[in-house]
Amino acid sequence: MAGIRLNKITKSFGDVSVLKGIDLDIRDGEFLTLVGPSGCGKSTLLRIIAGLEHQGGGDVHIEDRPVNGVRAAERNLAMVFQSYALYPHLTVAQNMAVPLRLRELGFFERFPLIGRMIAGAKHAEIARHIKETADVLQIGPLLDRKPGQLSGGQRQRAALGRAMVRKPVAFLMDEPLSNLDAALRVHMRAELAELHRDLGVTFIYVTHDQAEALTMSDRMAVMMGGEILQLAPPAKVYDDPKDLQVAQFIGSPKINALEAEAASDGTIHVSGATLTRRVDPAHAGRITVGLRPEHLQLVPEFGEGTISGNVVHRENLGSDLFLHVDIGSQRMVVRADPLAASTLRTGDTVHAIPLPGRAMAFGADGARLHLQEPVETRQAVVA
């Protein structure tokens, strides 16, 4: 069974082009996250997959079936909305029954009394499905309540329940956790990932929260300006971003993007330090060096390869301590061990050294530049 395939999807609203030819192959049973800042087109893409929005161009295939002209109701997908979109006048159980009633029951079978008389078996079947799903989500006691009487987390579960009762090809989720408080969000992250493992169904998850993308997905597609900049498993996106924008978007605190100078032989000078690895001399000139806070280490003395500056702010998270260091023209965040750095105060001068092999270089256009060990670089140039 194949998953969902997108082929050169474009979409414009008036003159503004929000999707610029998206190609995406979503595997069956995969948890794929579309992540990006607001306005990058991720929700629009999800709604195009759902069929709630028509693409300007390109094709959507679900299970190898082209669905361009197929309306949302007939695509057999389920969606969880940011606002949950539960029907406020129906109880949780009635909300969960809606997709089953509309699909399984005929017009007369939905009538209050006659329906049960002519299709009692079907009604019993629906009730059984709701009961089963409610047990999985542990919302059994809530079934008779209306959405207005539920907390945010409970509504979220009810919305999930409504999506789960009929076995859809895929779940589409549009920022389902963004209305929850921070603690519940972390909890639901783990629960959603577990649910995905248990169900084995494709999840397409839209979020602007890089932490959700990193923690839950099998693969994540980082979108910006209507394009997918990188599609890879979370670890790969974090460790090996293809683009400066991706590197800056993924990771908290943000990666340090330091202005640097590549000499004509490819050596990189960044804020007084020189990196051991070099860039292809063709890229000589202004470049950007990306250093994640955990890839900088505090050293006691100024020395070769250190970057120095004054502490302007310290953030103690308990397990980690982030020092904001003023290194002249810009600021840099360094992660330190809270114990080792406990004596540091704002205003103190600190020295940090990049861990070998971890720095990333980005060209003027933001594209990732390959860094090479010095000896080989010279040989390559000679050869």
Added chain:
Amino acid sequence: MPRSRAHILFVAPAIFLMIAILILPIIVAATLSFTDYSLGNDSFNWVAWKNYDRIVSRSSFQKMFTATLTYVLVVVPLAVGLGLGAALLINSVSRFGDVYKTIYFLPVMAALLAMAIVWEFTLHPSVGLINQTLARGCGTWLEWFAFFRQGCERTFPLWLGDRDYAIWTVSFIGVWQGFGFNMVLYLAGLTSIPRELYHAAEMDGAKSGWERFRLVTWPMLGPTTVFVVTITCIRSFQVFDTVEAFYPQGGGPSKSVYVMMFAIFEKGIQQNLIGLGSAITMIFLIFVLGLTLIQRWLVERRVHYS
């Protein structure tokens, strides 16, 4: 600690105004309804339930109830239904929505007394637009209908002058005048329905417009409907200007359009029977109060979300 009495001072102006302009007049009217007082008299006699007795037993007042209830039962469903229908249609068109809104709202804004002249002319038995148009159908297949055949043989109805037609004609004008207001209320109700609910309905498999209406639109318009029905009911009970404009002599052909408000006006003001007028007013008040209580009950019970 001594209890402060400031709270009494804070609510005093509102309480005073409420008593002076709402509660007191009702009490006065209720008291007068048990007397034979006439404006200008120095004294009055207590007549106990005599005024109410007259209302219940006299045939002209039975006609009053018939006319009023007929008017309400015709105007409320039609004005609400047409208002909802027009709102749904206007909501679904992408162009000219504002034009339709303006057209349907025009009768609401127009003074009914002025419009009555237009209607009187339109409904005139011989030169009126309606009967002239109907007369053009004579001699065609339309004569298969009994109504048409009789109209052509003798004359088409005297819409305002025939006691079989008068109350229906007045009701029709009431619908014409009132449904635009309901349409505006429904349009406001429609814009407050979250778009995502329609998307959820589509994802859940609601394919036809009827399914979407049953699942989302109608339940979400519940609070609007309760309000619209109540306000239309009260306005229908209060109908007066159409009757006064068409039948200033009182109540239309055989008192078939003798509605409550007109009865109050005729007895209490024209004939200066303040006691009798007050008694009708009290009955009117009980009707309206009952409606309002039903509305409150519905709002609390059935259509209160959030």
